[in-house]
Amino acid sequence: MAFIKLDSASKIYETAQALRGVDLEVEQGQWLNIVGPSGSGKSTLLNVIGGLDSLSSGNVVIDGAEITGLSEDAMAVFRRERIGFVFQQAHLIPYLNAVENVMLSQYFHSMSDEDEAIEALKRVGLGHRLTHRPSQLSGGEQQRVCIARALINSPKLLLADEPTGNLDRENTRIILELLKKLHQEEHFTIILVTHDPFVSQWGQRIITMEDGKIKCDEFICYL
Amino acid sequence: MVFSVAIGTAMAASLIALSMDVSSKVSNELRAFGANILVEPKIEGLADITGQKRYLRQDDIVKSKVIFWRHNILGVAPFLESEATSVFGGKKEHVKLLGIWYSKKLPLPGETETFEAGVKSVSPWWNVNGAWPDSNSRNVAVGVSFASRSGVKKGDSLKLDGADFVVSGIVDTGGAEDDQVLMDIDTLQEFKGLRGKVSKVLVSALTTPMDEFAYKDQTTMSKAEYEKWYCTGYVTSIAKQLEEVFHNSRVKPIWQVAATEGKVLEKLSFLMYLLCFISLSASALGVSTTMIMSLLRRVDEIGLMKAVGADSAKIIAIFLSEGVVIGIAGGFAGYLLSIGAAKFIGIKVFNTAFEHRAVLFPVALGSALFISLSGMVLPIKRALRIKSAVVLKGSE
Numbered sequence: 001m002a003f004i005k006l007d008s009a010s011k012i013y014e015t016a017q018a019l020r021g022v023d024l025e026v027e028q029g030q031w032l033n034i035v036g037p038s039g040s041g042k043s044t045l046l047n048v049i050g051g052l053d054s055l056s057s058g059n060v061v062i063d064g065a066e067i068t069g070l071s072e073d074a075m076a077v078f079r080r081e082r083i084g085f086v087f088q089q090a091h092l093i094p095y096l097n098a099v100e101n102v103m104l105s106q107y108f109h110s111m112s113d114e115d116e117a118i119e120a121l122k123r124v125g126l127g128h129r130l131t132h133r134p135s136q137l138s139g140g141e142q143q144r145v146c147i148a149r150a151l152i153n154s155p156k157l158l159l160a161d162e163p164t165g166n167l168d169r170e171n172t173r174i175i176l177e178l179l180k181k182l183h184q185e186e187h188f189t190i191i192l193v194t195h196d197p198f199v200s201q202w203g204q205r206i207i208t209m210e211d212g213k214i215k216c217d218e219f220i221c222y223l
Numbered sequence: 224m225v226f227s228v229a230i231g232t233a234m235a236a237s238l239i240a241l242s243m244d245v246s247s248k249v250s251n252e253l254r255a256f257g258a259n260i261l262v263e264p265k266i267e268g269l270a271d272i273t274g275q276k277r278y279l280r281q282d283d284i285v286k287s288k289v290i291f292w293r294h295n296i297l298g299v300a301p302f303l304e305s306e307a308t309s310v311f312g313g314k315k316e317h318v319k320l321l322g323i324w325y326s327k328k329l330p331l332p333g334e335t336e337t338f339e340a341g342v343k344s345v346s347p348w349w350n351v352n353g354a355w356p357d358s359n360s361r362n363v364a365v366g367v368s369f370a371s372r373s374g375v376k377k378g379d380s381l382k383l384d385g386a387d388f389v390v391s392g393i394v395d396t397g398g399a400e401d402d403q404v405l406m407d408i409d410t411l412q413e414f415k416g417l418r419g420k421v422s423k424v425l426v427s428a429l430t431t432p433m434d435e436f437a438y439k440d441q442t443t444m445s446k447a448e449y450e451k452w453y454c455t456g457y458v459t460s461i462a463k464q465l466e467e468v469f470h471n472s473r474v475k476p477i478w479q480v481a482a483t484e485g486k487v488l489e490k491l492s493f494l495m496y497l498l499c500f501i502s503l504s505a506s507a508l509g510v511s512t513t514m515i516m517s518l519l520r521r522v523d524e525i526g527l528m529k530a531v532g533a534d535s536a537k538i539i540a541i542f543l544s545e546g547v548v549i550g551i552a553g554g555f556a557g558y559l560l561s562i563g564a565a566k567f568i569g570i571k572v573f574n575t576a577f578e579h580r581a582v583l584f585p586v587a588l589g590s591a592l593f594i595s596l597s598g599m600v601l602p603i604k605r606a607l608r609i610k611s612a613v614v615l616k617g618s619e
Contacts, residue, residue, distance in 0.1 A: 052530060052612035073534040080532020087615050091527045108532040149531070 231506020
């Protein structure tokens with residue numbers, strides 16, 4: 001059984017239809033990249049899978065759980081148990097240091113554990129930047145804090161929306177290498193939205209969105 | 224934000240402090256309008272039918288300072304009324320005599336201290352051009368109307384029932400006394416052979432405003448109700464207690480004074496509580512507005528919290544905990560400010576500082592928490608409506 005399954009997923013906003021009957025299955029542990037032009041519906045698809053947005057019609061099943069129709073609070077509980085997020089902007093709390101930003105995710109999940117948060121930051125190569133505030137970190141370092149925050153609760157699914165969109169090529173490579181290492185070690189599922197052809201080549205599968213539909217679905221060689 | 228809470232709390236706490244003390248302060252000020260209790264001899268039976276004169280005992284006056292509400296008795300003035308024929312410049316006239324004390328120190332029963340009795344304590348507006356008659360001389364003061372009609376001047380000699388008296392002053396009270404001849408009560412008692420007797424006593428007392436319970440018929444009260452009534456400083460209960468210590472007396476409130484006081488104090492208290500509510504509401508609105516402004520700066524933060532799994536309860540808990548911290552800090556600051564504010568208002572308005580009350584601390588803290596937590600309601604509602612997908616990226 002697929003880890004993620006979308007059936008005829010449609011999303012209609014007041015002025016536009018972002019998704020038009022999308023059917024998609026993703027296996028457990030797969031790294032799927034979603035590409036497509038702006039307005040093609042790739043971020044909406046990611047948000048629907050992550051429960052940040054609801055479908056107008058159709059349904060979504062993740063890890064055997066039907067999430068369509070869940071209340072916002074139930075969806076929040078589902079997210080903290082099973083999903084980690086990385087966004088294009090780092091969205092770190094400016095007055096908390098790196099460790100505290102990671103612990104924030106633990107706080108909403110269960111109990112904060114500083115040692116565990118420090119360990120997570122060491123795994124993303126930030127053992128020397130633990131007490132630095134976001135403003136004292138580079139863009140690449142901030143994004144690595146976000147990855148540590150997303151993975152601290154051992155989610156089965158990591159959703160990344162343009163995680164390297166604000167980074168230069170060198171930092172992009174560092175982030176992707178890091179994601180690949182963690183993916184191979186922990187076997188969580190990754191769905192990554194990007195419009196960068198270089199980034200889209202990292203992973204095992206690419207789907208191309210256009211006008212709210214999946215235009216192309218291809219399996220690639222895992223770099 | 225703590226400043227807004229502190230200001231609102233200080234306003235509310237100082238207004239509450241004022242409202243707790245304002246009744247006694249204003250009541251004290253209103254005492255300048257005169258006595259509010261009249262003590263008269265009880266006239267009943269045959270004396271009532273024949274119109275026979277009855278008197279109170281002068282010795283009972285000090286007993287007004289031994290009743291339960293003795294500390295509320297601010298002024299006591301005995302009067303002895305009589306009549307005489309005056310002769311001045313060959314002109315005879317029938318005049319009313321009024322025996323008074325202007326200001327006399329009386330010993331407090333069982334204590335070494337004294338208290339001041341006399342018209343000065345109940346009718347401070349009485350004015351004399353010259354000197355008040357004292358008990359050691361044959362002096363009289365004549366009312367301004369009498370002096371004008373008869374041509375009597377200060378220093379003149381006036382015959383009353385054949386006895387010589389010297390006019391020490393001309394009295395202006397604005398009342399019936401302006402047409403009378405006033406002398407020291409002891410002198411009049413001696414002169415008329417009424418030693419130790421007084422016709423009436425006016426009492427000026429600090430009272431609790433009359434409410435519905437105060438007007439209840441005492442004969443229908445239960446024991447508990449009667450005790451509550453007796454131990455509340457209503458003008459009626461103080462009158463009852465005075466009646467118990469003045470032998471053979473009838474004590475009644477002077478209603479035009481007592482009722483006016485009650486109404487003024489009632490309206491003043493209502494005004495204070497209204498201002499208190501308005502200041503609390505205004506501060507809560509200020510906190511709410513500031514918090515919403517803060518929320519707008521923290522939209523990303525809240526969106527992120529929701530994305531990483533914060534449900535409504537967690538978001539509410541975060542805002543409420545901030546509200547509690549702001550409330551406690553603002554409460555402390557507001558309490559300290561309110562002490563100064565209440566003192567300042569007390570000195571400026573009543574020439575005396577308001578008493579510092581420990582109960583104001585929990586009141587200030589409670590007010591601050593009310594301001595900060597009620598100010599959080601709108602921001603919390605708005606925070607719960609934030610969509611992570613929109614604020615963290617924007618929808619396609």
